[in-house]
Amino acid sequence: MAKSLGPVKRKFSPWTDPAATPFIRFENITKRYGDFVAVDNLTLDIYEREFFSLLGPSGCGKTTLMRMLAGFEEPTEGRILLQGKDLSGTPPYKRPTNMMFQSYALFPHMTVEKNIAFGLEQDGLPKADIQARVEEMLRLVKLENFAKRKPAQLSGGQRQRVALARSLAKRPKVLLLDEPLGALDRKLREETQFELMDIQHTLGLTFLIVTHDQEEAMTVSDRIAVMDKGIVVQVATPAEIYEAPNSRYVAEFIGDINILECALVENAGECVHPGHPPVVHLESDGLKIAVEQECAAVVGDRVAFAIRPEKVRISLDQPPETGSNLAHGEVWDIGYLGDFSVFLVRLEDGRTIRAAQANVSRLVDRPITFGDMVWLSWPLDGGLVLTR
Amino acid sequence: MKASRFDSTVLTLCFAFLYIPILILIIYSFNASKLVTVWGGFSLEWYRVMWSNEGLMDAAWVTARVGVLSATIGTVLGTLAALALTRYPRFPGRMAFTGMIYAPLVMPEVITGLSLLLLFVAMNVERGFWTVTIAHTTFTMCYVAIIVQSRLVTFDRSLEEAALDLGCPPVKTFFKITLPLILPAIISGWMLAFTLSLDDLVIASFTTGPGATTLPIKIYSQVRLGVTPEINAICTILIGLVTIGVIFTSISTKRAETRRILDEHQAVRAAG
Numbered sequence: 001m002a003k004s005l006g007p008v009k010r011k012f013s014p015w016t017d018p019a020a021t022p023f024i025r026f027e028n029i030t031k032r033y034g035d036f037v038a039v040d041n042l043t044l045d046i047y048e049r050e051f052f053s054l055l056g057p058s059g060c061g062k063t064t065l066m067r068m069l070a071g072f073e074e075p076t077e078g079r080i081l082l083q084g085k086d087l088s089g090t091p092p093y094k095r096p097t098n099m100m101f102q103s104y105a106l107f108p109h110m111t112v113e114k115n116i117a118f119g120l121e122q123d124g125l126p127k128a129d130i131q132a133r134v135e136e137m138l139r140l141v142k143l144e145n146f147a148k149r150k151p152a153q154l155s156g157g158q159r160q161r162v163a164l165a166r167s168l169a170k171r172p173k174v175l176l177l178d179e180p181l182g183a184l185d186r187k188l189r190e191e192t193q194f195e196l197m198d199i200q201h202t203l204g205l206t207f208l209i210v211t212h213d214q215e216e217a218m219t220v221s222d223r224i225a226v227m228d229k230g231i232v233v234q235v236a237t238p239a240e241i242y243e244a245p246n247s248r249y250v251a252e253f254i255g256d257i258n259i260l261e262c263a264l265v266e267n268a269g270e271c272v273h274p275g276h277p278p279v280v281h282l283e284s285d286g287l288k289i290a291v292e293q294e295c296a297a298v299v300g301d302r303v304a305f306a307i308r309p310e311k312v313r314i315s316l317d318q319p320p321e322t323g324s325n326l327a328h329g330e331v332w333d334i335g336y337l338g339d340f341s342v343f344l345v346r347l348e349d350g351r352t353i354r355a356a357q358a359n360v361s362r363l364v365d366r367p368i369t370f371g372d373m374v375w376l377s378w379p380l381d382g383g384l385v386l387t388r
Numbered sequence: 389m390k391a392s393r394f395d396s397t398v399l400t401l402c403f404a405f406l407y408i409p410i411l412i413l414i415i416y417s418f419n420a421s422k423l424v425t426v427w428g429g430f431s432l433e434w435y436r437v438m439w440s441n442e443g444l445m446d447a448a449w450v451t452a453r454v455g456v457l458s459a460t461i462g463t464v465l466g467t468l469a470a471l472a473l474t475r476y477p478r479f480p481g482r483m484a485f486t487g488m489i490y491a492p493l494v495m496p497e498v499i500t501g502l503s504l505l506l507l508f509v510a511m512n513v514e515r516g517f518w519t520v521t522i523a524h525t526t527f528t529m530c531y532v533a534i535i536v537q538s539r540l541v542t543f544d545r546s547l548e549e550a551a552l553d554l555g556c557p558p559v560k561t562f563f564k565i566t567l568p569l570i571l572p573a574i575i576s577g578w579m580l581a582f583t584l585s586l587d588d589l590v591i592a593s594f595t596t597g598p599g600a601t602t603l604p605i606k607i608y609s610q611v612r613l614g615v616t617p618e619i620n621a622i623c624t625i626l627i628g629l630v631t632i633g634v635i636f637t638s639i640s641t642k643r644a645e646t647r648r649i650l651d652e653h654q655a656v657r658a659a660g
Contacts, residue, residue: 070549070553071552071553072549072552091552091557092549092552092553093552093553093554093555093556093557093558094555095553097553098553098554099549099550099553101546101549101550102546103544103546105544105546105547105549105550106550107547107550107551107565108547108569109568109569118551118554118556119554119555119556122554122555122556123555149654150651152648152651152652152655153651153654153655154655155655155656158655166550166554167553170554170555
């Protein structure tokens with residue numbers, strides 16, 4: 001019999017349902033420190049059982065936003081609603097949220113067991129109940145044999161699990177995770193990401209994670225809010241963020257992307273493929289580019305054409321097919337990443353475009369090498385026009 | 389690495405310089421002769437004399453009480469001051485306050501003593517046990533504040549935030565999380581305060597009154613009439629107490645260090 005992999009991940013998208021009420025609502029939140037505006041009139045809805053990420057570089061206000069939800073900071077303006085209830089003035093020890101700290105913040109003078117029990121003891125639960133819950137949590141994070149250890153006697157990965165168990169022990173309505181995997185090495189981080197998703201799914205809790213690691217956000221989240229300088233630039237699912245960023249900032253922050261400055265030469269609105277959006281024609285220093293996209297920009301506007309390297313095909317011979325965009329250039333540099341090779345191709349005018357190719361065969365010598373003249377091609381729906 | 393002849397000579401000289409006077413004092417406390425500088429054979433006579441010297445024993449008792457009381461009050465106040473100075477980082481004049489905490493450390497004791505004397509006189513307080521205790525509290529407090537503050541600077545505030553986040557109110561958080569973690573610093577602050585109070589002569593002589601003669605004052609006034617071997621005896625006992633204290637603290641530090649290393653090994657094994 002095939003081993004069960006557990007329930008299939010549900011199709012989950014309450015944000016598309018206009019009747020759904022948000023679980024957490026940040027309403028016109030502004031936070032100032034003196035003259036510095038950390039969060040600028042931000043409004044954001046998070047739904048129940050959602051795994052939501054706040055993603056951005058350091059100083060973008062994501063941690064401040066989380067700390068305001070936990071109650072460590074009060075917003076200068078605006079309010080935070082949890083299940084419709086205004087949280088203003090509620091101290092952190094009375095909020096139904098729990099946080100997993102970046103430094104883990106384990107109490108060094110208490111054993112693993114005592115650390116996990118700490119929150120439950122504050123609620124005055126009977127001893128037997130606390131013991132049962134602690135054991136359940138230890139099982140959940142697979143640390144049954146470490147109950148009597150002190151935090152100093154654990155490895156980084158184990159400490160991270162204790163921190164997770166402690167913050168989950170009280171079954172908070174919202175679990176806040178501040179850069180939870182930052183201190184782990186890559187392999188452990190990947191494993192833990194999947195475990196986090198599993199735990200979130202099993203317990204059915206709402207998770208809010210703060211991270212600057214785009215891969216982490218992409219892996220675990222239902223939706224991501226990309227932040228910059230105190231504002232949310234885009235809120236969308238990982239796939240939307242990657243495939244349809246709404247601005248250069250998001251496009252460049254998430255993954256690798258080629259950006260070409262262009263002028264819009266035609267936005268006639270004729271359809272090439274039935275059922276596809278109309279075609280926008282761009283020109284970039286003699287290079288003509290056609291993109292299938294709904295676009296509000298008009299003829300003459302300066303826009304940016306953005307395309308991910310893996311959507312650019314590279315070949316030595318001119319591709320025969322029409323209906324796709326073409327560019328010609330010289331291979332300037334090659335980055336061999338194992339699974340992918342990235343070719344840096346220099347166009348005649350000196351600009352470079354990166355093209356990534358999956359290494360599907362076990363060849364050590366690749367047919368395309370430094371100095372080769374190559375053709376780059378990409379379909380009409382491969383890239384996109386960015387107006388901001 | 390082999391020690392060079394120069395290094396070992398310098399080391400020997402330094403230790404000789406530091407310890408020969410103390411050694412002489414200890415040796416002569418066991419002298420049978422009444423003359424301080426003439427060796428007359430081994431004897432514990434002076435320890436017996438010292439024990440039956442009521443004036444000296446009273447002074448020792450006063451010193452012990454002043455020391456324990458002032459160190460305890462000074463530790464409480466100093467800890468609170470350290471908390472205030474580290475916890476409210478942006479109040480106006482913070483720098484000035486932090487600097488002012490250090491002032492009594494560099495202030496000549498004569499000035500501290502004199503100013504306290506003037507204060508007590510102005511307030512018309514009768515000088516005695518309590519005035520010495522208050523005086524000692526004021527200057528030991530600063531030392532405690534500095535020791536505790538240096539621990540608090542490296543204290544991870546997220547530990548307190550974690551406790552709050554888990555539903556523990558602020559006061560309880562202080563007693564369950566903060567206090568246990570800064571306790572070693574508070575204890576060493578107390579020990580230092582007690583030692584400082586024990587050997588203070590200048591400030592005590594300004595602020596004391598009849599019936600509250602501390603041991604240093606007593607020794608000093610007796611020495612002016614000539615050094616008697618019983619002074620050597622009581623000094624030897626003081627040195628003994630201090631030595632025990634130092635050995636005790638260094639052993640416990642060493643133990644903590646060993647435990648930390650063991651913990652790390654265990655963590656590495658657990659990870660592997």
